[in-house]
Amino acid sequence: MAMFLDEVQRAGGERRRRGKLGTMARREARWGYAFISLWVVGFLLFYFVPMIASLVFSLFDFQLTAPEEARFVGLENWRRLLFDDPLVWQSLGVTFKFALISLPVGMISAIFLAILLNSKHLIGTSLFRTLFYAPVMVPAVAGVLIWSGFLDPTTGWLNQLIEFITGFDAAGPNGIRWFDDPFLVYIAYTFIGLWAIGNAILYNLASLQGIPTALYEAADIDGANFWTKTVNITLPMITPVIFYNLVLGVIGLMQYFITPYVLNGGSGYPQGQTYYYMIHFFKQSFGFLNMGYGSTIAWFMFIIALGITVLLFGTARYWVYYAAETR
């Protein structure tokens, strides 16, 4: 992220520097363009044109199965999305509610595990790192199916473990039904998400290793304990990575799809609580092949994701410590 801002600044500088190009420079530029042309073509074909097309689609009533009947409807799709389709707001609500539970849990777990894996007292560090990362390698569908069995109310191990430890009848007929309860289902999905925090752990770890040891030495002389050092040195110093993980997490959750789709086929069970925004998009676009309205839903998602990202960048200067960057 910091690198991104850097690039923006450099772009400004370049514009000032640019003058007439000499023969050598022109030759170099031509080679440069030749090498990146592959990407430029790909960008135009698979990003730029489709994005514009998607916006244009959103102004049409366009069924894929009957393209000749496509007609321009102006902002009708947008009106429907904003005022006439309760599922849009419901699914957005579901997505945000889940994000409010799952993001903090995932991010705090990733920070905690990174601190633990960075501890100088830990024996077998690299083995632990490998094993904590391993679940990321489990294909997402397989991971969801494994957790679905693990959280089974009667035969799953989690309820049996809870019963064993607390004595509470968790695995019995009146036990904990993770996927049937409108609130617990978010906890269950959050558990499943914990198998995907491996990357965040590694980002955090790299950032922890970049903290100058002099800071800790100074704190030791002042007699600071572990907790004080964590709150006053460690956490502030890794805020850039926390910020990066936060932005990636928000963007990822807007596209949250595999878990609910594998568990209930996108039915939203229980009580619509797992009807995520992406499920709504999938059903409209590829279930009903409603290309016009599907594009509208996609663009609305893009606008919201962009809005949140801009908002996060706006808050960054109040809590993200950028002096730590060594560039």
Next chain:
Amino acid sequence: MATISTTQTTRQKDRSLNKQSRTLVMRAAITSLTLVILLLYLLPLGYSVLTSLKSKAQVSDVNAPILPSEAQTYFYEGEEYDVYKIPTAEGEKEWALVQKGRSSSQFVDPQNPEAGLIEWQGRWRTLKPSYQLAFQWSNYPRAFNFINFWRLLGFTLLYAIVTTIAATSSAAIVAYGFSRFRFPFKSVLFIILISTIILPPQVTLVPMYAFFYRIGWVGTWLPLIVPQFFSNAYNVFLLRQYFMTIPTSMEEAARIDGAGPIRTFISVILPQAVPALIAVSLFHFFFAWNDFFGPLIYLAGSAELNPIAVGLFRFNGLYSSEPQLIQAASILTMIIPLLIFFFAQRFFMQGIVVTGEK
């Protein structure tokens, strides 16, 4: 004076000893805490492995033991009887239940069948069945065949290998352009490239689907493979970062020897960038192996072309009443990526760290 200095050194010794033992305690505490968390974290995997080796009956039996086992039976005079654990005056016995009765039942002792039937007073329903370890290895070949593993594996490998080569080589070419040449609008173009990383793919998906549908590519692998030949921002970014760290001295030497940019790229840059190229290839391979949404929509009508992730999803829909087969199939789908990961993890984890730091 002498005594004071002695007590001081002992105190210092004490302190250093104290410190040593404290470090030892800290080590034990931190390591065991991490171990406990790791075990909890990987517990679902343990559940999956053990369940995949159980019989269907055992998975649904709440009172069955945790390890894969089967209820013990005993053949007595040509009939098969269940074996139960019976508390007797001489300790617990394992007898086969021959004649069920309300308040007393007839048993036979498998150790000593010649003794004939033994009368036992008590309700047999309160008895616990006797289990013995039994691994249902046959679940794996069954899941393997039901899911049609060879076909899924074939398509998945084809997709993963072709797009890995395409994505890595195209990204290397583009990254070379961005890292070694000066040209107008370079930074602006690079910013656009980076921005596409955080662009939600849905916003381009519908027109692309409509277009591929129009040209008859929906129902084939083409919409999933062809775009990979045009490089992807994430891979370009990673490789460009790596190329920037390669010193230019060797390239200058090559240029003096008359090598053009293409020669330099192939014989100077690529050999020095092998770790980064491996990392990018691994990322892409795992991405392709996991890819679910793309194949789900583009191959919706052609189930026979499905890759492994979608195949597993469909299998779950068909065999949800056979949890042990679902778990066995899940394990099957993760073996290859896990093996590659354990062998190549050094490249892989370094690559991730590079993207995270920037």
